[in-house]
Amino acid sequence: MNASILNEFRSIVGDRGLVSSLEERHTYECDGLTNFRVLPCAVLLPTSIEQVQSILRLCHREKIPFVARGAGTGLSGGALPVENGIVLSLARMNRILEVDIPNARVTVEPGVINLDVTSRVQPHEYFYAPDPSSQSVCSIGGNVAENAGGAHCLKYGFTTTHVIGLEVVLPDGSLVHLGGKTLDTPGYDLAGVFVGSEGTLGVATKIILRIVKRPECVRTLLAAFPSTNEAGAAVSGIIAAGMLPAAIEMMDHLAIQAAEAAVHANYPDCGGLLLVELDGPLAEVEALLAHVDEICRSNGAWEIRVAQSDAERALVWKGRKAAFAAMGRISPNYIVQDGVIPRTALPRVMSEIARLSKENALRVANVFHAGDGNLHPLVLYDRRIAGQEEAALALSMKILELCLAAGGSITGEHGVGEEKKCMMAKMFAEPDLATMQRVRCAFDPLQLSNPTKVFPTPRLCGEKPGEYISHALESAGLAERF
Amino acid sequence: MDAAAQSASPVLSAAFRDKLAALLGTDQIRPASPADAIFGVQPHLILEPATEQQLATALHFANEAGLAVIPRGGGTKVAWGNPPSRADLILSAARLNRIIEHAWADLTVTVEAGCTMQTLQQTLAQHGQRLALDPLWPEKATVGGILSTNDSGALRLRFGSLRDLIIGVTIALPDGKLATSGGKVVKNVAGYDLPKLVTGALGTLGIITRAVFRLHSVPRYARSYSISTVNAEEAQRLVLAIQDSQLAHAALQSHFSSDASPTSDILFEGTEAGLEAQAVHLRALCRSAQMSEAPPNAWNARQELWSFSDPASTAIAKVSILPTDIVRTIELFRRTAEPHRLRWKSLVYATGLGWLRVEGPAENLHRALSSLRAELEKMGGSFVLLYRPAELSSFDAWGSPGDSLPLMKAIKHQLDPAYTLNPGRFLGGI
Numbered sequence: 001m002n003a004s005i006l007n008e009f010r011s012i013v014g015d016r017g018l019v020s021s022l023e024e025r026h027t028y029e030c031d032g033l034t035n036f037r038v039l040p041c042a043v044l045l046p047t048s049i050e051q052v053q054s055i056l057r058l059c060h061r062e063k064i065p066f067v068a069r070g071a072g073t074g075l076s077g078g079a080l081p082v083e084n085g086i087v088l089s090l091a092r093m094n095r096i097l098e099v100d101i102p103n104a105r106v107t108v109e110p111g112v113i114n115l116d117v118t119s120r121v122q123p124h125e126y127f128y129a130p131d132p133s134s135q136s137v138c139s140i141g142g143n144v145a146e147n148a149g150g151a152h153c154l155k156y157g158f159t160t161t162h163v164i165g166l167e168v169v170l171p172d173g174s175l176v177h178l179g180g181k182t183l184d185t186p187g188y189d190l191a192g193v194f195v196g197s198e199g200t201l202g203v204a205t206k207i208i209l210r211i212v213k214r215p216e217c218v219r220t221l222l223a224a225f226p227s228t229n230e231a232g233a234a235v236s237g238i239i240a241a242g243m244l245p246a247a248i249e250m251m252d253h254l255a256i257q258a259a260e261a262a263v264h265a266n267y268p269d270c271g272g273l274l275l276v277e278l279d280g281p282l283a284e285v286e287a288l289l290a291h292v293d294e295i296c297r298s299n300g301a302w303e304i305r306v307a308q309s310d311a312e313r314a315l316v317w318k319g320r321k322a323a324f325a326a327m328g329r330i331s332p333n334y335i336v337q338d339g340v341i342p343r344t345a346l347p348r349v350m351s352e353i354a355r356l357s358k359e360n361a362l363r364v365a366n367v368f369h370a371g372d373g374n375l376h377p378l379v380l381y382d383r384r385i386a387g388q389e390e391a392a393l394a395l396s397m398k399i400l401e402l403c404l405a406a407g408g409s410i411t412g413e414h415g416v417g418e419e420k421k422c423m424m425a426k427m428f429a430e431p432d433l434a435t436m437q438r439v440r441c442a443f444d445p446l447q448l449s450n451p452t453k454v455f456p457t458p459r460l461c462g463e464k465p466g467e468y469i470s471h472a473l474e475s476a477g478l479a480e481r482f
Numbered sequence: 483m484d485a486a487a488q489s490a491s492p493v494l495s496a497a498f499r500d501k502l503a504a505l506l507g508t509d510q511i512r513p514a515s516p517a518d519a520i521f522g523v524q525p526h527l528i529l530e531p532a533t534e535q536q537l538a539t540a541l542h543f544a545n546e547a548g549l550a551v552i553p554r555g556g557g558t559k560v561a562w563g564n565p566p567s568r569a570d571l572i573l574s575a576a577r578l579n580r581i582i583e584h585a586w587a588d589l590t591v592t593v594e595a596g597c598t599m600q601t602l603q604q605t606l607a608q609h610g611q612r613l614a615l616d617p618l619w620p621e622k623a624t625v626g627g628i629l630s631t632n633d634s635g636a637l638r639l640r641f642g643s644l645r646d647l648i649i650g651v652t653i654a655l656p657d658g659k660l661a662t663s664g665g666k667v668v669k670n671v672a673g674y675d676l677p678k679l680v681t682g683a684l685g686t687l688g689i690i691t692r693a694v695f696r697l698h699s700v701p702r703y704a705r706s707y708s709i710s711t712v713n714a715e716e717a718q719r720l721v722l723a724i725q726d727s728q729l730a731h732a733a734l735q736s737h738f739s740s741d742a743s744p745t746s747d748i749l750f751e752g753t754e755a756g757l758e759a760q761a762v763h764l765r766a767l768c769r770s771a772q773m774s775e776a777p778p779n780a781w782n783a784r785q786e787l788w789s790f791s792d793p794a795s796t797a798i799a800k801v802s803i804l805p806t807d808i809v810r811t812i813e814l815f816r817r818t819a820e821p822h823r824l825r826w827k828s829l830v831y832a833t834g835l836g837w838l839r840v841e842g843p844a845e846n847l848h849r850a851l852s853s854l855r856a857e858l859e860k861m862g863g864s865f866v867l868l869y870r871p872a873e874l875s876s877f878d879a880w881g882s883p884g885d886s887l888p889l890m891k892a893i894k895h896q897l898d899p900a901y902t903l904n905p906g907r908f909l910g911g912i
Contacts (some may be wrong), residue, residue, distance in 0.1 A: 102722055103804045103834075125728075147671045160675065161646050176886040182802040182863050183835055184632065184643075184682070186880040187909040188890050192645055192678025196671050216728035236587060242610060242699030280730045281763075284756030340667045342588040372669040373588075409670035416672055427672055428662070435653075435661035435897070436674045442892035454673070 001041040001086075005062060009044055009086070012054045017092075019043035028087045031072040031079040032134075035389075036418050040067070040081035047092045049167070049175065049205045055088060056203065057173030065448045068203045070110060070142025073134040075336060076417030078146060078198045082452050088203060090141045096120055097206065105164075105181055106209045110141025114148075117209065125214040129156035132413070133321040144204050147196030149413030151247040151320070152277075154371035156212060158413070160195040165208035168194060168201075171444040181208050193439065198415050199450040201443040215279035218246070219289050220313045223301040224270035228252050228366065231272035232346040234299040235370045238276065239343065241295065243288055248371035249275040249320050254330070255365040255378070262326035265319025268303045274370070275320060323367045324378065331363065331380035333389070335396045338414040339403030343373045352402050353377055360395050362388070374412035375403070397423065416454045425456045437461075494526055494570065498547045505539055506531060510577070518572055521565030521875045525552060525572050532577040534594075534652065534660055534691040541689060542658025544571050545902045552904060553685035555596055555624030559631045562868050563684050564879050567906030575626050578691060581605050589697040590649065590666055595626030595690045606697060614641035614698040618785050626690040632682030635784055636733035636749070639833055644681045647695050651677040653688030656902045660691065668696045679893075686908045687897045701751035704732075705761065706776035709746045709768055714812040716771065717744040721832050722805060723767050724748065729760055734832035737783060738812050740825050747780040783829050787839045788869070797847050798869040799854070801828075801836040807861055811836070814857050822846040834863075844873040855881050883910040 010018050019025060020042050029037045041064075046052045059066050065085035072079055081087050094111035101124045106117055114135040117128040131150035132138055138148070143159045144166070153161075165179040179191030194201055225231040231250050238245065251259065251273045259265055267273055276292050278285045289306065296304055307313040327334040341349050350366070357364040365378040377399050381392035400410045400423055410416070410423045424433065433455060440447070441461035502511055506529060514525040531537035544551050550568035554560055555575050575596030582592040586609035593602055599613075599620035606612050616635035617628045629651075634643040641647065650664035653676075663676035680687055711717040717736050724734055733749040748764065750757050765773060779786070790796040803811050808830055815838065819826045823842055830836035838854075840847060847870070855865040859882055867879045883890070887910045894901075894912050906912075 100804075100806075102726070102806045104725070105804075147675070149669060149671075153669070157642065157646055158669070158671075160678075161642060170889070176889055177884055178886055180862065182804055183833055184800070184802050184864070184866075185884070186864055186866055187883060187886065188683055188687075188893060189632075189645060189678045189681060190886055190889065190893075192675055192681075196675050213726065213728060215730070239589065240587065242702070244698070280752075281728065281756055281760055283759035284730065284752050287753040287755050340665075340669050342585060342590070342667055344585070344587045369669070373667055374669045407665075408667050409665045409672050411672050412667075412669040413671055420672075424673065427665075431655075431659040431661045432663055432673070434659070435655065435676065436663065438896035439674055439676070439679065439893060442889065442896045 005058070006042060008058055009042060009055065012051055012058070013044050013046055017045045017047065017051070019045070028069065028081060028089070031069070031074045031077060033075055033077040033080070033417070033419055036077045036080050038081045038083060040087040041084060043087045043089055045089045045092050049169065052088070052169045052203055052205055053173045053175060056169050056171060059086070059448055060172045060446065063446060063448065065451050067450050068141070068145070068199045070139030070145070071113070071137050073138040074142060074146060074415065074417065075338070076411065076415040076419045078415050078417035078450070078453060079142070080418045082450070090139065090203070093205065101126065104211050104213070106211055108140050108207050108209060110139060110144070110204050110207060112140050114138050114140060114143060117211070121211050126211045127214055128162065128209060129212050130159045130162055133324065140207055140209070141204055144195050144207055145197070145199045146413070146415040149369070149374070151249055151369060154248060154369065155244050155246045160192060162210045163191060163195050163207060164210055166191050166194055166204050167206035168204050170202045171446065171449045179208070198417060198454050200440055200454055202449055217282045217285050218277065218279040218313065219285055220307040220316050221276045221289065221292055222267070222305045222307070222316060223274045223276070223296040224268035224303040225272040225274065225299070225301050226270070228272035228350055229347050230300040231274045232350070232370070234274060234296045234301065236343065237295040237299060238292055239371070241291060243291070245276050245371065246279045247275070247277040250368045250370040251320065251323065252366040254363060255323050255367045258326035258330045258365060259319040259323050261329040263318050263322045265315055267319055270303070275316060320367070324376070327365060327378050327380060331382070333381050333383045335379045335381070335392050337375070337377050337379070337396045337399055338411045339375045339377070339400050339408060340412040341373045341375065341403050341406045341408035343370070345406035345408070346370070346373065349375070349402055349406055353399055356395055356398055360391055362392055362395055369412070372412070373408065401426065418453055421454055421456050424454070494549070495547065498543065501543050502529070502540065505536060505543070514572060520552060520560060520569055521872070523566050523569040525569040528572040528574055530574045530577050534578065534654065537573060537575070537578065537689060537691055538654035538658050538660050540573060541654050541656055541902070545656035545900055548900065549902070550905050551902050553626070553630070553689045555627030556598060556619070556622040558619045558623045559627055559633065562631055562879070563904070563907040565875050565906070566904060573689060575624060582692065584609065585666070586611060590668065590694060591697060592666065592692060592694045593625050594692050596624050599623050599625065599628060607700060610700050611697045612700050613647060613695050615644065615647060616781065618788070625693055629681050629690055629693060630683065630685045636735050636781055636831060638835070639734055639831060640732040641698060645678045648677040648681060648693055649696050650694030651680055651690060652692045653680055654691050655688045656898050656900065661688070664694065666694050684904055684908050686894060686904045686912055689903070703754050703757055704749065704751045705757050706747055706749045706780055707761070707764065707773050708776040708780060709748070710772045711744045711746065714738060714744060714809045717746055718808040720746055720768065720771060721808065724764070725805065725832055727763070727767055729763055733781070735783065736808070736830050737828070738815070738830065739827040740816070740819060747776045749781065784837055787827065787829065787837055790839065790841065792841070794871045794873070795841055795843060795847070796869065796871065797840050797851060797867060797874065799838045799851070800866045800868055801838055801858060801863065803834045803836065803858065803861060803863040805832060805834045807863070810861065811858070814854065818850050818853050822850045824850055844871050847871070848874055848877060851877060880909040
């Protein structure tokens with residue numbers, strides 16, 4: 001990046017807000033998906049909305065692409081820098097601006113850590129519901145970009161359910177307010193469009209969240225099954241009985257072994273483990289818990305435990321939430337995927353995954369949000385063995401194809417990012433992608449905001465979809481395209 | 483291009499009529515009657531395509547011919563929004579009414595836009611399921627119309643609004659393309675969330691042809707109570723106390739009016755034992771306020787606001803405020819209505835969304851509505867007019883657009899550059 005532009009950036013954020021040395025820039029070359037790396041030209045750490053606006057105005061003037069970044073915990077490469085671009089870290093904009101308990105609203109800056117919102121409202125017996133496994137370190141801004149989920153979104157919904165208003169700096173530096181503190185602000189639901197847009201539509205600088213009252217009681221039941229098939233049948237039984245638990249999680253044998261090795265969650269050693277959490281009024285929960293117990297037993301559960309204290313409950317969840325990281329205990333490397341299937345397709349897709357695993361001689365551990373059909377297959381491999389990484393990547397993409405064939409999605413909560421953009425054309429038809437592209441052009445006509453992510457083949461705004469425009473060399477008969 | 487700046491509609495050409503005749507059967511094209519006029523703007527034809535592709539193609543023809551299109555489902559809310567600046571064709575979804583797939587074990591349904599809410603609910607009920615939404619006039623209102631107007635009722639407190647229930651959508655665009663986004667699974671973050679974009683867009687970006695929803699179980703047991711309070715202060719205190727409690731109620735609404743003291747209704751759904759325990763808890767929260775079984779029509783209150791006697795002297799608005807502003811808002815209604823000799827009735831949900839009916843001479847209504855909107859917007863709320871007498875048709879339905887209007891116009895320009903769809907009817911002239 002040329003020195004005069006760098007100086008202009010410096011004049012906006014000051015010396016402390018600019019990272020330009022090579023060693024320090026390396027810190028920002030990837031997010032939680034570490035197999036993609038790009039070195040940013042500079043990293044800027046603004047502390048105010050005005051600074052964000054000035055930075056984006058300069059980017060707009062000079063046509064410099066930018067990537068906004070929260071805590072960098074994303075698992076799809078959404079915060080991966082782009083070539084010749086800057087990274088805009090929102091980590092220093094981390095104030096909780098307003099806590100309004102009677103209206104159940106909290107207004108935050110994007111750098112606020114997810115769990116800090118709950119900690120702040122806990123004394124009033126409220127909580128912020130979306131709970132990605134990284135909630136103790138990930139930021140609300142990043143959650144907004146990815147529409148982060150978590151185990152409890154089965155009952156409580158995703159980030160988008162809990163974001164009712166946003167202040168956004170558009171890629172030309174202008175400031176807009178989407179949604180608001182009251183519901184149904186007149187006009188298009190642009191807050192709904194912005195959440196989950198993976199940083200491609202602008203940068204959120206203020207977020208109005210909805211918080212939820214803590215339920216009177218929470219019970220967590222752990223059931224051990226011979227295999228994931230029986231556990232899956234129990235899940236169907238629970239749903240068919242008309243219940244909506246706060247969470248239904250499943251782990252297979254390999255995942256249980258890893259979690260045990262890592263955090264000693266004291267899980268039963270079984271082929272399929274189900275974790276069902278019910279919350280609500282005490283009498284209601286007790287009645288439903290008895291019913292869940294019965295459904296599990298009739299589907300072959302040979303051991304059922306109910307966590308008796310908050311400490312026991314915390315330990316049960318610790319094992320589940322540490323499951324990805326725990327893979328390090330049983331494999332040098334792993335790839336985590338995020339496919340979604342209709343719940344009913346679970347047994348079929350599981351046996352297909354097992355077949356692929358065997359064929360490719362690669363172990364696959366499975367952790368799911370079983371209630372909503374969100375699979376997290378973990379493909380284990382050893383990078384030191386030639387060809388294994390490529391084979392593991394190929395296998396993980398084949399699993400996503402299985403999900404699509406079952407009528408599902410390539411991502412339930414991690415986002416498309418850099419990693420899965422090649423899969424978008426398999427999930428959506430050309431007019432679908434072209435329509436999304438038009439929406440993108442309304443927000444970002446120059447395509448500066450995280451430009452290379454989400455969509456398979458970036459097009460220029462104003463370009464007609466489907467129409468092929470020949471290159472001047474072709475028209476002149478000097479070149480041919482095959 | 484602003485809709486208002488456009489010239490008058492061309493008369494339908496013979497060439498255009500020939501194209502339609504080749505696309506649709508004679509029974510799918512009929513002349514519009516005076517009853518089909520919207521705020522006095524008279525369309526020429528009503529088209530009833532039978533497939534999504536037919537609908538998209540008809541829309542494309544209209545777009546190419548520079549004609550304005552009014553999408554219509556059951557027609558129950560076709561007068562919501564501003565008068566159209568032009569209206570040539572009504573594109574009706576009446577024949578697109580199939581329930582394509584009720585995947586009951588996955589708690590999802592895929593349905594065409596012209597299916598009525600009642601038909602949908604009856605089908606879902608065969609498996610003990612429902613779309614957890616209570617829109618107006620379910621026997622006539624269609625999925626597409628309910629989505630386009632973002633209509634929701636009391637159940638929203640527990641289950642969210644359409645934005646939280648819709649998981650996939652297909653829309654027909656003016657260029658004749660059918661575009662799908664979202665999917666058929668409840669959890670999905672691939673691509674932009676366009677189901678939310680078209681929910682509440684009043685058909686100005688594309689015509690919804692099908693939608694996919696997540697479903698909930700029909701509760702085994704439900705019980706409703708009504709609680710009488712002496713004034714708005716007590717009603718607000720009760721609502722906030724219930725909201726701050728650990729009760730797991732599905733709905734909570736309060737009635738206010740110029741001639742009665744407030745009452746609130748609360749709905750519980752769940753197991754028999756659970757409901758019993760919650761009733762005990764509620765009784766403790768009510769303190770001195772009197773609690774009784776709710777009347778059977780309690781949850782029909784929103785629709786009953788539309789049972790008014792004189793269409794020429796009635797206005798109905800949707801109001802959005804913070805729950806802590808209930809007293810201020812009710813006081814505002816009273817203060818504004820009294821000097822203008824207006825009668826009023828209001829229903830406010832615990833979410834802060836409410837409905838207001840005002841009755842009185844049209845010229846007084848005009849002044850009262852302007853002042854109500856100004857005051858509510860100052861409080862950070864909004865005031866959207868849903869029904870007004872013909873005399874007040876030029877009174878803007880939406881209110882101040884805020885700083886995102888240029889962005890909204892940019893999206894409109896991307897998806898419907900010729901302002902073919904419902905021109906001039908949405909916020910800020912869109």
